[in-house]
Amino acid sequence: MHVAVAALRARRPVILPTDTVYGLCALPFRPEPVERLYRLKGRDMSKPIALLAADLDALLLVLPELDVTLTEGLLPGPYTLVVPNPEHRFPWLNGDNPNAIGVRVPELPPEAAAVLREVGVVCATSANAAGGPSPRRVQDVPEEIRNACGAVIDAGELPGTPSTVLDLTGDEPLVLREGAARP
Numbered sequence: 001m002h003v004a005v006a007a008l009r010a011r012r013p014v015i016l017p018t019d020t021v022y023g024l025c026a027l028p029f030r031p032e033p034v035e036r037l038y039r040l041k042g043r044d045m046s047k048p049i050a051l052l053a054a055d056l057d058a059l060l061l062v063l064p065e066l067d068v069t070l071t072e073g074l075l076p077g078p079y080t081l082v083v084p085n086p087e088h089r090f091p092w093l094n095g096d097n098p099n100a101i102g103v104r105v106p107e108l109p110p111e112a113a114a115v116l117r118e119v120g121v122v123c124a125t126s127a128n129a130a131g132g133p134s135p136r137r138v139q140d141v142p143e144e145i146r147n148a149c150g151a152v153i154d155a156g157e158l159p160g161t162p163s164t165v166l167d168l169t170g171d172e173p174l175v176l177r178e179g180a181a182r183p
Contacts, residue, residue, distance in 0.1 A: 007150025
């Protein structure tokens, strides 16, 4: 996994397993690696990409204004939470809405958790071409994406259903995408 850490620090994308699908990841602290990720996936820059952290403490280091009461009972878990972003942090991740940011704290396979413990947080989107099926195995990731990454961590077959996306920026939670959720 030190290869994945080195690749991320060299501003190269990597493929990491999550609790749901394989993710295409980059360090989120500068726009260039994130823009490379958008291009590689073929994702429209108006669509957001979430921050992914190994634990809530790591997330709070980069989003200290995060209202943790919004995350209670949901993180860690198979959810992407869209939360208020009053400081407009990470504008290159937020698509068309600088007032909100997506966050994930999944229950990671050990290999991916070790990488995130080293780098803190990454930005992550599913490791598929835009509009393509979510990859549950490394071989489901398009070859051109795999070849462009600095590292690929294979944790075997994953559940294959993307995270449930909940918008928590309004008065009531709004489901933006139904996906994996606890039974």
